[in-house]
Amino acid sequence: MRLRCLTILAAATLVLGGCAGFAPPKPWEKGDLARPSMQFDADVLAAKTTQHIYASKEGATGGYGVGGGGCGCN
Amino acid sequence: MLATVAVALPLPAAAVDAGQPAPAFALPRAAGDVLTLESLQGRVVFVDFWASWCAPCKRSFPWMNELQKKYGDKGLAVVAINVDKRRADADRFLAQVPASFAVVYDPAGTAPAAYGVKGMPSSYLVDARGNVVEVESGFNDERAAALEARIRALIAAR
Numbered sequence: 001m002r003l004r005c006l007t008i009l010a011a012a013t014l015v016l017g018g019c020a021g022f023a024p025p026k027p028w029e030k031g032d033l034a035r036p037s038m039q040f041d042a043d044v045l046a047a048k049t050t051q052h053i054y055a056s057k058e059g060a061t062g063g064y065g066v067g068g069g070g071c072g073c074n
Numbered sequence: 075m076l077a078t079v080a081v082a083l084p085l086p087a088a089a090v091d092a093g094q095p096a097p098a099f100a101l102p103r104a105a106g107d108v109l110t111l112e113s114l115q116g117r118v119v120f121v122d123f124w125a126s127w128c129a130p131c132k133r134s135f136p137w138m139n140e141l142q143k144k145y146g147d148k149g150l151a152v153v154a155i156n157v158d159k160r161r162a163d164a165d166r167f168l169a170q171v172p173a174s175f176a177v178v179y180d181p182a183g184t185a186p187a188a189y190g191v192k193g194m195p196s197s198y199l200v201d202a203r204g205n206v207v208e209v210e211s212g213f214n215d216e217r218a219a220a221l222e223a224r225i226r227a228l229i230a231a232r
Contacts, residue, residue, distance in 0.1 A: 027193050028157040028186040034127035 089190030092207055096121065096200040097188035101155060101178035109178050111204070114151045118228045119200040122154045123186050126167035128194040134213035135171040141225065142175040149202070149229045153178060155185050157194075199224060202232040 025033065032038065041047035054060045090097060096119070100110040111119065122138060124131040135154075142152045152175035158164040159181050168177065180186070189198060192211055199208035199221065208224055210217060 026183065026186070027191055027196075028123060028125065028183050029159075030194070031125055031127045031157075031159055031163065 089192060090188075090198065090206055090209065092209055094206050096198060096204055096206050097185070099155070099178075099180070099185040099188070101180050101185060103176065103178050109153065109176055111153075111200070114153070115204055116202050116232070117149050117151045118145075118202055118225060118232060120150065120152045120225065121189075121198040121200060122152065123157055123189070123191050123194065123196045124154050125157050125194055126163040127158075130213040131195045132167075132171055133215075134195055134197075135173055137213075137218055139172075139174045141222065145225060145229060146175075149232055150225060152176065155180050157181070157183055157186055197221075199228070201228050 051061070096111060098111050100108050100112075102108050111121075120138070120141060122134065124134070138152050138154065141150060146152075154173060154175060154177045156164045156177060156179050158167075158179075161179065161181070164179065186196075189196070195213055197208075197210040197213075198206050199210075201207050207228065208221065210221065
């Protein structure tokens with residue numbers, strides 16, 4: 001049983017190394033990431049309102065999203 | 075395991091810099107005919123990489139139309155390489171922002187890989203001998219005038 005656990009763990013560790021092969025998308029491959037359906041916020045106006053509430057009531061701002069719509073141009 | 079990681083990591087593509095020869099490309103236009111960089115030798119070429127999802131690209135198109143209009147018959151060729159995976163996206167963009175210069179399609183992304191494009195949009199100003207003289211990342215209204223002056227100088231020197 002112990003050996004089996006160790007074997008599975010070793011196999012999982014080795015297989016995990018393969019994940020290193022997934023390179024991040026190149027600047028010209030970000031078309032799918034820039035799609036509206038890939039945004040965290042479904043509604044721009046609602047997101048703006050939420051941010052405004054955070055800013056005005058909690059003094060919290062920034063840290064949400066990246067400028068440039070995922071085009072890698074900034 | 076470290077060895078697997080090292081082997082799996084892809085080598086970073088070398089980015090083309092000013093002073094280096096512009097990598098060749100042969101890409102189809104909308105009509106299906108292939109446009110090669112080689113066929114433009116002897117002309118100053120403004121190579122621009124664009125995509126439908128790239129907001130600054132939308133602003134660069136009117137400027138490139140202007141370039142084509144002003145210098146097209148004086149020895150400049152504007153070539154816009156589209157990198158959209160889906161052709162329909164590019165067509166929708168072009169319906170909104172018409173282009174009066176050469177547009178070629180590279181959904182596989184071989185040309186941007188060869189140029190080592192670092193961001194969208196990216197442009198490469200290529201002189202009449204086929205060497206890159208200027209690399210622009212992003213579209214910047216303030217840089218546009220300087221680039222145009224550079225293009226004028228290159229056309230005069232050709």
